[in-house]
Amino acid sequence: MNHPAPPAAVRRPFPAELLAELTASFGERVSTSEAVRSHHGRDESPFDPQLPDAVVFAHSTDDVQAIVKLCARYGVPIIPYGNGSSLEGHLLAVQGGVSIDLSEMNRVLSINAEDLTVTVEPGISRKALNEALRDTGLFFPIDPGADASIGGMSATRASGTNAVRYGTMRENVLGLTAVLADGRIIKTGSRARKSSAGYDLTRLFVGSEGTLGVITEITVRLYPQPEAVSAAICTFHSMAEAVRAVIETIQIGVPVARVEFIDSLAVRAINRHSNLTLREAPTLFFEFHGTPAGVEEQAGLVQEIAAQNGGEGFEWATRPEDRSRLWNARHSAYFAMLQLKPGCRAVTTDVCVPISRLAECVIETEQDLKASPLPCPIVGHVGDGNFHVAMLIDPDKPEELAEAERLNRRIVERALAMDGTCTGEHGVGLHKMGFLVAEHGADTVDTMRAIKHALDPQNLMNPGKIFSWGA
Amino acid sequence: MNHPAPPAAVRRPFPAELLAELTASFGERVSTSEAVRSHHGRDESPFDPQLPDAVVFAHSTDDVQAIVKLCARYGVPIIPYGNGSSLEGHLLAVQGGVSIDLSEMNRVLSINAEDLTVTVEPGISRKALNEALRDTGLFFPIDPGADASIGGMSATRASGTNAVRYGTMRENVLGLTAVLADGRIIKTGSRARKSSAGYDLTRLFVGSEGTLGVITEITVRLYPQPEAVSAAICTFHSMAEAVRAVIETIQIGVPVARVEFIDSLAVRAINRHSNLTLREAPTLFFEFHGTPAGVEEQAGLVQEIAAQNGGEGFEWATRPEDRSRLWNARHSAYFAMLQLKPGCRAVTTDVCVPISRLAECVIETEQDLKASPLPCPIVGHVGDGNFHVAMLIDPDKPEELAEAERLNRRIVERALAMDGTCTGEHGVGLHKMGFLVAEHGADTVDTMRAIKHALDPQNLMNPGKIFSWGA
Known part of the structure; x- marks a missing residue:
């Protein structure tokens, strides 16, 4: 089962x-x-x-x-x-x-390099898009773990490791074309960087998970490839120390491009899967983007903050191939973790909390996980206050599923009590539907429902997702 | 009249x-x-x-x-x-x-300095908010010309001079409380930096101009006060040169905090109103935020770009009091311009275009204005592709109003043909209603209307604004 x-x-x-x-x-x-x-x-x-x-x-x-x-x-x-x-x-x-x-439907429709925008069809994957941009000096930064499609990333309001610097799909979709439930085609937004011309239908469709229409074109923002990039890894004695280093980094405003947490168990999984020899300890991966001098300055500040929080073995990955290996390893973490337990599937959490509560949230979560029989590696986009627990269950053991769901509920309830969200970037789908009222309140969910009813009165568009049709 | x-x-x-x-x-x-x-x-x-x-x-x-x-x-x-x-x-x-x-309703409800967020009532003004933040080392960057209320700024999706670096209200409102047309109170968003938990009601209310509900609490993002700030002004022979310098600055990715264009006539107005002696020529005001080294590096790059585009007399305002005088002068531009023609009122344009079209758009607009009898100073948040023409009309002369509206229509039509928007930051209100279908298409406006009908079936909330009730 x-x-x-x-x-x-x-x-x-x-x-x-x-x-x-x-x-x-x-x-x-x-x-x-x-x-x-x-x-x-x-x-x-x-x-x-x-x-x-x-x-x-x-x-x-x-x-x-x-x-x-x-x-x-x-x-x-x-x-x-x-x-x-x-x-x-x-x-x-x-x-x-x-x-x-x-x-x-995976074509690049137009690259507007001067405007730092590109218009694509929804089926193009994020990697294919960046491949198409290779000669422009520009890139699209949003990078969920999988090589997801830009349409799917728009529909789930995805983000990834670069969101701390570049934002999520919420900030980066400028406009889109969608087919509504009655077959009408609408275009939202424009290629202007900002607009106050009416309701923000772009942002309404971003994150609507296919329930309001089918997205068939998307215009997203691009960014100049940074002149200089450097990456580093640093290990800590505890997750709490690592998280504190991140909090301080964000609070003083270092424009870090990426900062990812990986716990010991996830490091082990990555080492095995990607044939690396990282130290199996709570670890932060950093990346810095800017001018050579700017990157050096950022990196210096962060190294200092890390050291003050017990960080050890700050190591640089300055060669592009070393950085690629590191980030490819990070992006394959989900699949690497699945291999920790042959034949398993993962129930993943995706909470995101205000950064002031992040240390508390992860420490309490770690205690839950230690007390559980399931292997539960943790990775996180900690600069955003977002982390994932992958609870590895044997699909043939209902009791493991029940345990995973028990942990998931505790983690979500904890995040909501801290004024956070049940999902930072994966979306609601079927799995988080039960938390939406707890997060937003019944009247807010009912407001979403009223919009769904208005735009899709036959409930044709991906029905049964996000919230129930009736209250 | x-x-x-x-x-x-x-x-x-x-x-x-x-x-x-x-x-x-x-x-x-x-x-x-x-x-x-x-x-x-x-x-x-x-x-x-x-x-x-x-x-x-x-x-x-x-x-x-x-x-x-x-x-x-x-x-x-x-x-x-x-x-x-x-x-x-x-x-x-x-x-x-x-x-x-x-x-x-102008209280600060809670400052969460560690999370870089603040929750306020809607009546607090942007200046009062920054006054309340003074001791926290943080600031709220969005700054329309007037000392607008945070509620009004949310409702119109406002921005201002800092948007090129910090975004608009769209990017900076994390959540809000609103009273719906039936009296229900909803809370949208959370204090987490990102979320994929259902429809983005926050962004739907931001820019809804009071037509969907009354916003009664707003949580916005804050930013660490930059360690170093420097400002500069630079004059050009033509508006086209100035705009080209801006375009290059944006395209190579200099994280300039502010870049404002002011034409000769607007400089004259500002000089008179703020008792300054700026050279009456097309002018750019710049501001750079960062570490001391970072600011120096940015400023050096921009100075080079300006010089390559015919910029002259690059002058630094390094002392805080000089910077304040400059930016206060810029913020009072609207009222300064009104004083160019005693007893006048201003019809303002607010178009925003993709930056690749900005030079063309302003050059053609300048030609329109030169051929018009109305005094029409121009100021612009050119880093965003957004500029304002203030067409100064005698309220007792209907022919001046007609001329202003003729110019306005031409400018909006030009911007729309360039894939821009009729309003970058002021909102639609009554004045831009006639352009909404041209900008978005009838089906898109009808989708906005369907949402309005669903959430406000009696048409109680600021009726008659943005679009008509019936198609």
Whole structure:
């Protein structure tokens, strides 16, 4: 048994006429094969897959519009699918319906290097985007662990290791094109850096997890590649010391580009997976961006702060290949951690708290984890107050799942009591739905629901995610 | 004759029973005097005032809730009022109703220095907030020209001279409390730096201009006061040269804190108003924030770029009192410009374009202005691609108003053709309503309208602003 989905909503009928019409329009780009549906009915979460009735591979906004109009006519749900790397059950077809695969809509539509913007289709991955930008001297900094699609990252309001300096998708999406539930196409925002022209629909769609429409184009901000980059690692006697060093760094305003926490167990996992020999201790990875002099100055300040907090073995990775190895290792942490327990799946937490509460939050969490039989490595974007516990469970042991969920609840409740959030960057999906009222209050969630009802009155768009349809 | 308001919506009835109930609850804090209503029925726009039926001075979220519930029961409009400094007619009671004056809700509720956040009531002004922060080593950077209220700045998605470095209200409001049209109180966001927990209601309310609810508490980000600050001014032969220097500065990624353009006529106005002797030429004001070495490095780079673009007379203002004088002069530019033409009012433009189009946009605009009989000084937050033309009109000459509106239309149409926005920071109010469909498309505006209808089905909240109730 894998992770059961929340109380299953009733699957809606999938009329043969709809399939016939989709096939008439899209031919071989419609699939109802078990293998394709199975691939699209899951994500990286531990939930049991729930398969869509059909998958259609879209190649344009017009394709998406045509699919949405057909589904709307038959009252059939629509689930946008990018690279399948979400972690909270976002992609499961809990009410059946059509998965719109956007992975073949992966073109760069226009690079506006002078404006530091690029417009892309949703299926392009963050790595492919940066590859396309290679000769421009610019880069796109948002980097979740997986090589996620820009559309999926927009839909989940993703971030990653660079958010402490460059912000999240919230700050970096300037505008987008979306197909609404009734098939209308809207464009939000503009390429101007700022605007006060009406409601911020861009930010409303960023983080809406496919529940308000299908995002088919995205304009994001780019940044000049820093003239100088340096990275460093530093170990500590305890997680608390490491976190305190981060808090001081943020509070004095050092514009650190990345600062990542990795606990001893996660370091072990990374060492094994990436063939490294890092010291197995609570560790911070730092990166600094700027001019050569600026980087040196930042690094000097941070080294001093680290030393004052018990940091040891401050080591520099100055060569690009050493930095790449370090950050590739960090980005593969999720998969590395899974290998700590063969055959396991991970239940991940994603709380984010005000940085003044971070030390307290991680210390109390560490105590919970020590008292648990599950292996639970911790990694964190600690500069944002965000950290992840990967609770490694045997999918055939329901008691391990129950234990993971017990820990998860405690960690979320702790974060909410500290004025934090149940999810810093993964989104709500299915897994965090139960925490939304506790975090925001019933009236606030009801306000979100009123918007959903107004824009998607048939509940077609990724139904059953974020919050329930009825109060 | 002043500026006429757009086709007057019908004023709604203001029942005596409502006034009696308000008076029973709020006593002397309810006013129907002509003087008070007149003060609340106008803003800094050239529109003729339209008076609310009553003004109530609120002291708490509970007060606001009580007023909203009473107004909702009688179907009477509600207009939130902060400091009255908006520029586009936001505050005019075009359908009558109750102006809720929030200026006495001006407390700092909690400073969380360690988290770089502060929670305030909406009536506190930006200067008063920074005064309250003085001993914390932190500051709040957003600075529209007027000493606006934080609530009003949130409602209009304001920015100012620091946005190029620190962002706008969009990036800096972390969460807020709002009273909805039915009297429910919602809290959005959290004090965590990032979150993916559901729809971004914070960003939806930021820029909603009072049309979705009354904002009664705001949590904003703060920044460490920079260790070193330096400012400089530099003159150019032409606006085009100045703008090109700015574009290059932004494109190579210099983290300049402020970069403001002021044309010759605006410099003359500032000189007269602030008793300065700046050279009357197209001018850039710069400010750099960072460590002493960082500031020196930034300033050196910018000085080089300015020189390459024909910049002359690069002058430093290193003493705090010199910097203050410079920036106070810049902030009083609006009032200084009004004094160029005694008895005039200003019709202001607020377009913002992608920075690659900025030079072209300002050059063509300058040609328009040269061919016009109106004095039209230009100032601009050029690092953002945003600039303002203040078209000075005699309020008794309808032909001057017509000429100003003709220029305004041309400038907005130009900006929209360049993928920009009709308003970078002032908001839509009454004055920009006619441009919203051209900017976003009818379906996008209709999506905004659907949200308004869902959250405010009686159209009580600042009705008649941003877009019309019906399509």
